[in-house]
Amino acid sequence: MSDFLSIKNLRASIDGNQILKGINLEVKPGEVHAIMGPNGSGKSTLSSVLAGRDDYEVEADSVTFRGQDLLELAPEDRSREGLFLAFQYPVEIPGVSNINFLKAAINAKRKHQGLDDISAKDFMVMLKEKQAMVELKSNLANRSVNEGFSGGEKKRNEIFQMAMLEPKLGILDETDSGLDIDALKIVSNGVNKLRGADRSFIVITHYQRLLEYIIPDFVHVLFEGRIVKSGGKELALELEEKGYDWIKEEVST
Amino acid sequence: MNKETFLKQFDSIPTQYPIQGEARAAIHNGLHFPTTRDEKWKYTKVNSIIESNFNQNETTISNVDSYKMDASWSYQVFVNGAYQSNLSDSLPDGVQMTSISKAEGVMRENMLTKLGQLFDHKSEAFPSLNTAYFTDGAFLSVSKNTNVEQPIAILNISEGSAQASNARNLIHVETGAEVKFVHHFEGSNNTGSFTNSVSEIFVNENAQADYYLIQNEGQDTSSITNTNIAQKRDSRFTIVTITKSGQLVRNNINMAIKEPGCESNMMGIYFTDGTQHLDNQTYADHQDHGCNSNELYKGVMADRSTGVFNGKIMVHQAAQQTNAFQSNQNILLSDKATINTKPELEIYADDVKCSHGCTIGQLDEEAMFYLQSRGLGKEAAHRLLVQAFAQDVIDTIEIDSLKENVSQFIESKFE
Numbered sequence: 296m297s298d299f300l301s302i303k304n305l306r307a308s309i310d311g312n313q314i315l316k317g318i319n320l321e322v323k324p325g326e327v328h329a330i331m332g333p334n335g336s337g338k339s340t341l342s343s344v345l346a347g348r349d350d351y352e353v354e355a356d357s358v359t360f361r362g363q364d365l366l367e368l369a370p371e372d373r374s375r376e377g378l379f380l381a382f383q384y385p386v387e388i389p390g391v392s393n394i395n396f397l398k399a400a401i402n403a404k405r406k407h408q409g410l411d412d413i414s415a416k417d418f419m420v421m422l423k424e425k426q427a428m429v430e431l432k433s434n435l436a437n438r439s440v441n442e443g444f445s446g447g448e449k450k451r452n453e454i455f456q457m458a459m460l461e462p463k464l465g466i467l468d469e470t471d472s473g474l475d476i477d478a479l480k481i482v483s484n485g486v487n488k489l490r491g492a493d494r495s496f497i498v499i500t501h502y503q504r505l506l507e508y509i510i511p512d513f514v515h516v517l518f519e520g521r522i523v524k525s526g527g528k529e530l531a532l533e534l535e536e537k538g539y540d541w542i543k544e545e546v547s548t
Numbered sequence: 549m550n551k552e553t554f555l556k557q558f559d560s561i562p563t564q565y566p567i568q569g570e571a572r573a574a575i576h577n578g579l580h581f582p583t584t585r586d587e588k589w590k591y592t593k594v595n596s597i598i599e600s601n602f603n604q605n606e607t608t609i610s611n612v613d614s615y616k617m618d619a620s621w622s623y624q625v626f627v628n629g630a631y632q633s634n635l636s637d638s639l640p641d642g643v644q645m646t647s648i649s650k651a652e653g654v655m656r657e658n659m660l661t662k663l664g665q666l667f668d669h670k671s672e673a674f675p676s677l678n679t680a681y682f683t684d685g686a687f688l689s690v691s692k693n694t695n696v697e698q699p700i701a702i703l704n705i706s707e708g709s710a711q712a713s714n715a716r717n718l719i720h721v722e723t724g725a726e727v728k729f730v731h732h733f734e735g736s737n738n739t740g741s742f743t744n745s746v747s748e749i750f751v752n753e754n755a756q757a758d759y760y761l762i763q764n765e766g767q768d769t770s771s772i773t774n775t776n777i778a779q780k781r782d783s784r785f786t787i788v789t790i791t792k793s794g795q796l797v798r799n800n801i802n803m804a805i806k807e808p809g810c811e812s813n814m815m816g817i818y819f820t821d822g823t824q825h826l827d828n829q830t831y832a833d834h835q836d837h838g839c840n841s842n843e844l845y846k847g848v849m850a851d852r853s854t855g856v857f858n859g860k861i862m863v864h865q866a867a868q869q870t871n872a873f874q875s876n877q878n879i880l881l882s883d884k885a886t887i888n889t890k891p892e893l894e895i896y897a898d899d900v901k902c903s904h905g906c907t908i909g910q911l912d913e914e915a916m917f918y919l920q921s922r923g924l925g926k927e928a929a930h931r932l933l934v935q936a937f938a939q940d941v942i943d944t945i946e947i948d949s950l951k952e953n954v955s956q957f958i959e960s961k962f963e
Contacts, residue, residue: 346921374923382921386914390936399932400922407923439936440918456922 297321299495300464303356307337307344314340314351316520322464325492329506329531330499332517333539338499339383341517342468345497346380347373361463374400375407377463381453381470388440393452394422396440397459404460425458429485447478454485465489466497471505483508503535518542549599551581557602558681558712564649567664571679574670581673591856591888592798592827597742597770602712606630606683609707615734617762618949621701628706629713630684642694642725648685648716659687663718666748666776666804675774678714678746685716690755693724699947701730706765710740717747721755721783728758728947735765742770749777749785753807756784758946761799764792767822772798781807781836788945789845791818791826792957798827808838816845817941817954819961820853820885827856832874834867837897843874846941848934849885860892861902868899876906879937881930931962 300322307315314337322328332338344353347370358365361376368376388396402412413421426433429451441449450470457465467486471479486496486509498509506514506528514530515522518539523546524530534542555576563569581598582589605628612625612635624645625635631647639645646655648663669679686702704715721727735741743765751757765771771794777785789799803812814830832841841861849855857876878887891904911933919929935958945951 348917370917370920371923371925374921380921382918386912386918388912388915388918388933388936390939391915391919391932396919396922396924396932399924399928400919403923403925403928460922 297323298362299324299360301357301359303358305344305353305355305358307340307351307353309340309351314520315344318520318522320515320522322495322497324463324495326513327490327496327498327509327511329511329514330497330517330522331501331503331514331531331534334501336517337520338501338517339468342380342466342497342499345466346370346378371403374460374462375404379457379460379462379465381450381457381465381467383469383472385441385449385453387442387444389442391440393435393438393440397422397456400456400460421459425455428458428488429455430481431455446473447475450474450478450482451485454482458485458489463493464495464497466499468499469501470498471500471502479505480508503531506531516542518546551598552576554598558604558677561604561681561683565660565663567669568680568682571669571676572681575673575676575680579670579673579676588829588858591854592796592825596796600710600740600742602710602742603708604628604712605708607707608632609635609705609736612703612705615703615705615732616701617730617732617953618699618947620949621699621730623701623703624686624688625703626684626686626705626715628708628711629682629704629715631686639700640696640698642691643688643696643700643727644691645686645688648687648718649683651687655687655689658689658720659718662720662748662750663687664748666750666778667746667774674744674772675746678716678744678774682714682716682746685718687718688729689720690722690725690727692722694726696725696727699728699730701732704731704733704743704745706733706735706738706741706743706769708738708741711738712742713744715743715745717745719747719749721749721751721757723752724754725752726756728760730760730762730947730950732762733765733771735769738766739768741765743772745771745773747773747775749775751777751779751783751785753780754782757786759785759787760945760947760950761787761789762792763790763794763797766793768795770794770796772800774800776802776804778804778806779810779812782809784811786813786815786944788941789816789818789828790954791816791820794824794826796825798829800829802831802833803841804833804835805839805841806835808836810839812839812841813944814841814843814845815941815944816847817938818845818847818855819849819958820847820855821850822853823851824853825855826853829856829858831860832862832872834861834863834870834872836866837868837870839867840871841873844941844944845876846878846938847887848879848881848937849887850881852882852884854885855887857887857889857906858892859904860894861904863893863895863897863900863902865896868897870897870900870902872900872902874904877937878906878908879911879934880908881911927963931959934958934962
């Protein structure tokens with residue numbers, strides 16, 4: 296049982312459809328867990344439920360994050376406690392500047408921790424440093440959130456925000472989908488720079504390729520709403536070779 | 549209360565100009581106050597006004613500094629419609645002003661050629677009420693080819709409970725002049741007050757004028773503004789209506805675009821809550837060729853507040869090569885808020901570009917969740933999204949301190 300993230304028998308349904316049918320997962324600080332699965336297996340539902348989207352009916356024996364009942368927390372409180380979701384399809388928010396929004400987010404977290412607002416100088420220093428980390432052009436940072444960004448720029452912006460907010464748990468929801476190999480490398484690089492003893496990641500992906508750059512400690516296979524197989528990083532390679540049909544067969548026997 | 553009883557409370561006001569006698573005759577005989585059976589007042593009831601007893605106190609205030617958005621503007625102060633010369637600032641070069649009741653000499657002659665020209669005071673009740681019973685007002689004129697840098701602020705303060713004032717303005721921007729006006733309505737201890745305002749604005753050839761109408765008389769007040777503008781060739785006129793408060797607010801803007809080459813802009817931003825009712829009626833009358841008009845009104849409505857937008861564009865046969873655009877966009881923050889929005893286009897020329905559009909929606913849920921997932925609370929997320937929504941109207945404000953004031957207003961309203 297992990298004090299960091301412990302998910303016991305998590306179920307979620309939407310409009311009467313049961314999508315997650317009992318997820319069990321333990322994540323310790325510093326670990327990178329990959330969750331792979333075919334389309335429709337419940338990958339996005341899992342990340343949405345952990346981030347706190349209210350579209351779902353959620354039940355569980357328990358879901359605790361850093362000692363707190365995660366499901367009781369509003370989305371903004373989950374973020375302030377150190378959970379960050381990098382969206383698969385980041386939304387564009389015209390008129391809200393990237394910079395203003397980040398500053399507000401950082402200050403919301405600091406307030407939660409009993410700290411004063413970040414100074415303008417410290418903010419600028421942090422901004423430059425993290426921008427460089429994900430090779431995000433500075434003019435993009437000055438624009439509205441994701442407005443007019445290419446797919447790759449949007450994903451880099453997600454990692455940039457994660458770098459700015461310094462979460463304890465980063466959930467990457469199919470961050471690699473739609474990226475070419477160069478963008479993939481930049482994004483992976485950014486994530487790898489953020490790895491550390493007190494930061495964990497759940498990397499949700501359909502494709503094994505990402506996991507050559509972000510090397511996981513554990514790989515889990517999600518199939519029809521359940522984790523049906525777990526292993527080390529070799530499991531990803533085995534899955535790549537044999538395909539998801541292999542899992543289907545294994546599960547049905 | 550019937551019409552006569554309502555009007556009786558004003559009849560003891562002495563008339564100053566013949567036009568007032570004519571308007572009084574009209575309003576007593578024949579004119580009726582609008583009811584919801586009148587098409588243009590379908591959604592706006594005026595019973596709370598015409599069934600009330602009002603005071604008409606001539607009063608003064610000792611200090612108006614707290615109302616000033618920017619002390620560097622040239623403030624012309626009116627309390628309950630009456631000019632307060634001791635509280636008013638000097639005017640920049642090229643700008644002349646006289647209080648309508650104290651006009652003398654050339655200014656007075658000038659004023660009389662224009663007073664009442666842009667309103668048919670025999671045909672509509674509220675403008676007629678104003679013409680019949682105004683006690684004072686501002687006649688402002690800007691000399692030919694003068695570029696006035698300093699904004700001229702007309703501050704109308706309604707003071708005292710259940711106060712009725714008929715605020716009157718006459719503005720003449722002469723050929724080639726450039727000027728910015730802020731017409732600012734405020735209130736103090738004025739629960740139950742009613743302000744009925746008429747502004748006539750003459751924009752001469754090649755002149756450029758910005759006019760900002762700021763409505764902030766307070767919670768429990770009624771306000772009817774009637775602003776008629778006449779533009780001569782190659783002039784530009786922009787009016788931005790910013791409604792911050794008011795229980796019952798009705799704004800009528802008519803732009804007579806009489807000659808070619810004009811640019812006419814009507815912008816509006818409003819925030820309503822509680823049971824406020826706000827009705828914006830606009831009319832862009834394209835009478836001649838080659839003119840552009842542009843209209844953008846945006847509103848954020850909460851609680852059980854109700855709103856109306858009715859924008860009419862008329863393009864006469866002579867108005868070829870007209871470009872006329874209109875858009876009204878609304879965000880409803882609750883499912884009990886209501887907006888009735890209707891464009892009207894009447895087009896008699898065949899070489900024109902006209903468009904209209906309106907949207908009514910909620911704050912984008914995806915955007916809300918995205919912001920919350922980054923740690924912003926609901927209120928903070930609302931604030932950012934409302935600010936973003938209002939930004940393009942705010943960007944049309946050419947006075948920096950006013951721009952800042954409106955942004956601050958949004959910050960504090962969505963705390």
